[in-house]
Amino acid sequence: MSSGLQAQAAIQLYEGRSADYDNTWHVSFAERFASHVNFSQGQHVLDLACGTGLLTYIEADAVGPTGRVVGVDVTPGMLQRAMAKKQRESARFAHVEFHEGDILSLNTIEPLQGQKFDVITVASALVLFPDPVAAIRHWAGYLNPGGIVAMDSTHPKNLVAGIVLERTAKRLGMEMPYHREWSKSEQSLRDVMTAAGLDVVQVVTIENQSGYGKREYDVSDGIMQFISNVITGMAQTIFADSEVRRKAKDIFEEEWEKLAEHGKIEEVDSVFLGIAQEASQILSEDVVFSGGCRCGGVRYRSSAQPSPITFCHCRACQQVSGSGSLPFIEIPTESLRMTSTITLKSLWLSEKAERTFCGSCGAPITMKYISDGKVTECYVTMGSVDTEKFKGEFPKIEQHIYVKEKALWEVLPDDGAPRYEVTREDDMRAQSA
Ligand SMILES: C[S@@+](CC[C@H](N)C(=O)[O-])C[C@H]1O[C@@H](n2cnc3c(N)ncnc32)[C@H](O)[C@@H]1O
Ligand SMILES: [Zn+2]
Ligand SMILES: [Zn+2]
Numbered sequence: 001m002s003s004g005l006q007a008q009a010a011i012q013l014y015e016g017r018s019a020d021y022d023n024t025w026h027v028s029f030a031e032r033f034a035s036h037v038n039f040s041q042g043q044h045v046l047d048l049a050c051g052t053g054l055l056t057y058i059e060a061d062a063v064g065p066t067g068r069v070v071g072v073d074v075t076p077g078m079l080q081r082a083m084a085k086k087q088r089e090s091a092r093f094a095h096v097e098f099h100e101g102d103i104l105s106l107n108t109i110e111p112l113q114g115q116k117f118d119v120i121t122v123a124s125a126l127v128l129f130p131d132p133v134a135a136i137r138h139w140a141g142y143l144n145p146g147g148i149v150a151m152d153s154t155h156p157k158n159l160v161a162g163i164v165l166e167r168t169a170k171r172l173g174m175e176m177p178y179h180r181e182w183s184k185s186e187q188s189l190r191d192v193m194t195a196a197g198l199d200v201v202q203v204v205t206i207e208n209q210s211g212y213g214k215r216e217y218d219v220s221d222g223i224m225q226f227i228s229n230v231i232t233g234m235a236q237t238i239f240a241d242s243e244v245r246r247k248a249k250d251i252f253e254e255e256w257e258k259l260a261e262h263g264k265i266e267e268v269d270s271v272f273l274g275i276a277q278e279a280s281q282i283l284s285e286d287v288v289f290s291g292g293c294r295c296g297g298v299r300y301r302s303s304a305q306p307s308p309i310t311f312c313h314c315r316a317c318q319q320v321s322g323s324g325s326l327p328f329i330e331i332p333t334e335s336l337r338m339t340s341t342i343t344l345k346s347l348w349l350s351e352k353a354e355r356t357f358c359g360s361c362g363a364p365i366t367m368k369y370i371s372d373g374k375v376t377e378c379y380v381t382m383g384s385v386d387t388e389k390f391k392g393e394f395p396k397i398e399q400h401i402y403v404k405e406k407a408l409w410e411v412l413p414d415d416g417a418p419r420y421e422v423t424r425e426d427d428m429r430a431q432s433a
Contacts, residue, residue, distance in 0.1 A: 007074045007102040009177035018077030025210035030054035040346040042066040043118040048103045049125035053082030060096045071098045094200040122151040136196035143278045146338030153183035155270035155377035161225040167255045198276035217265040224254035256336040291384040293358035297343030304335035313406045322408035327382035333375040
């Protein structure tokens with residue numbers, strides 16, 4: 001099935017569901033899904049197969065107005081509902097946008113060209129795609145360095161009639177508009193994310209997805225299941241031909257029976273939720289230095305030699321460090337790779353600079369100056385560096401900046417390094433003015 005056909009099948013399946021979609025368990029599941037992802041203010045998020053925007057809007061509130069959230073879906077009816085919510089609260093959701101398109105060919109969606117995101121979410125949709133590994137690999141191309149993806153796949157006993165239908169269709173040389181067969185365990189989701197080139201951060205099982213928990217059927221219930229799915233339900237149009245439908249009934253009952261254990265067929269209302277990260281592209285032998293926070297939730301690697309050390313004595317550095325100053329080293333932004341971001345939080349104290357820190361142990365990690373969405377300067381805190389493993393030349397103290405904001409109690413060290421009221425450039429400008 002080519003991506004175009006998959007998208008057409010999805011539209012057929014979801015256009016009719018769109019009117020009632022927001023009255024289903026998907027509302028509460030979107031909340032639960034989001035609670036497993038560590039969003040922070042200012043992040044850029046891409047919500048793929050966003051549907052009516054249930055998760056998109058939770059993300060919008062989580063990243064706040066300095067962030068950006070983009071929802072993409074292929075079913076017009078779903079997307080119209082998503083957009084209507086933005087219209088109703090245009091100020092609150094000014095940082096949310098929606099685009100119609102096939103998420104298997106994001107390159108055809110013009111506003112996404114050249115765009116990268118910190119988080120990509122795909123809720124209740126991964127199993128709609130015939131080749132999950134290819135799909136994830138495609139999406140991962142839109143991740144920022146260190147960015148994460150979050151997606152769920154079905155438990156094999158979740159809505160068992162669905163699995164039976166998939167097997168029935170396969171035996172008839174047909175296809176259902178979903179592909180659940182590969183998703184057997186938490187490990188299956190780990191495997192597809194790894195095969196797509198990502199580092200798996202975590203996979204958990206979420207129980208009670210739609211509220212039925214667990215239930216049991218008898219072998220003789222097969223015919224009822226066939227009727228409710230194929231004669232009156234979602235698979236009507238797929239098995240429309242009466243000859244096909246007759247064959248399908250026999251195969252369905254056969255496959256249904258095969259699932260029985262001690263005469264019973266168990267149904268389990270669970271899904272697997274996986275979080276993965278863009279794999280570190282810095283090989284161990286290329287690492288010049290590494291670092292991280294106290295609790296280990298944040299780790300990074302640098303493939304470049306850093307600049308000498310700058311001590312910043314500004315008030316913000318005092319407050320976020322709880323000290324007189326924060327020592328930083330500068331590295332080219334592309335040589336920094338986050339290898340764990342489980343507890344990483346972002347903090348904007350001004351519009352120009354983003355600081356990151358560990359949300360669990362509190363350690364300050366990076367400071368990046370950003371202009372027009374691009375990082376112009378990238379610093380890491382000296383205290384986070386694993387100094388004992390440092391390769392190459394160890395950085396020396398170069399300068400003290402923002403001395404004009406120096407804490408009253410602080411005594412500057414007699415280290416011979418120049419001291420600037422603001423920065424070297426600012427001080428020179430002030431002198432020549
Ligand atoms: C079960 S809904 C999930 C919606 C939303 N993520 C949520 O959690 O409420 C699946 C969505 O996937 C969308 N979809 C399926 N295939 C797609 C494709 N190739 N491109 C874009 N969207 C797709 C459908 O239109 C539908 O809105
Ligand atoms: Zn930490
Ligand atoms: Zn500072």
